[in-house]
Amino acid sequence: xxxxxxTNIDKFFEVVDSCKGKVELVTGEGDRLNLxxxxxxxxxxxxxFSSGEIPELEIVxxxxxxxxxxxxxxMQG
Numbered sequence: 001x002x003x004x005x006x007t008n009i010d011k012f013f014e015v016v017d018s019c020k021g022k023v024e025l026v027t028g029e030g031d032r033l034n035l036x037x038x039x040x041x042x043x044x045x046x047x048x049f050s051s052g053e054i055p056e057l058e059i060v061x062x063x064x065x066x067x068x069x070x071x072x073x074x075m076q077g
Contacts, residue, residue: 003070
C-alpha cells in the first residue's frame with residue numbers, strides 16, 4: 001500500500017509498533033526494511049524525516065488487522 005503525507009511521525013510509529021505482524025518499508029531499490037525495528041526506524045529513514053514530513057512510502061503489512069490499523073491512521077491522522 002502507498003502511504004502519503006505522514007505529518008505525525010510519532011503517531012505513525014505508534015501504529016506500526018501496535019501491529020501484530022510484520023510491517024515493511026519497500027525502498028526504491030526493492031529492499032524491504034522491518035519498520036517494527038527501532039534501528040530501521042531511526043537509521044534507515046533518517047533522510048526521509050529530515051523535512052518533518054513523509055511524502056510517500058510503500059508499506060507492506062501481512063496481517064489483515066494491521067492493514068486496517070494503517071488505513072485508519074491514514075484516514076484519521
